[in-house]
Amino acid sequence: MEYVYAAMLLHSAETEIDEKAVTAVLKAAGVTADSARVKALVASLSGVDIAEAMATAVAAPAAAAPAAAAAGGSSDAAPAAEEEEEDEDDGGGFEGLGSLFG
Secondary structure (H helix, E strand, O other), X not given: XXXXXXXXXXXXOOOOOOHHHHHHHHHHOOOXXXXXXXXXXXXXXXXOOHHHHHHHHHHHHHHHXXXXXXXXXXXXXXXXXXXXXXXXXXXXXXXXXXXXXX
């Protein structure tokens, strides 16, 4: 994760994200940089609009939450009904005590 944070810091500082800069940021943070991971990060970020990716990542959870809630609400309704039926069937000789807990 430190590698991604280093790239985000460089982007925020409007500095080119290259191997030398990422390694310098990691070193300044006290992290021993793995050159293969630095190369992989720089290669994976080439051609990526980081500002757009960050904006999309920030907007995605806000848009996904209502969709997840809607999907969760409809799929959870059936198992909840099944659980209630199981609870009702398992009286265990204590029928009527449920009314005590309202």
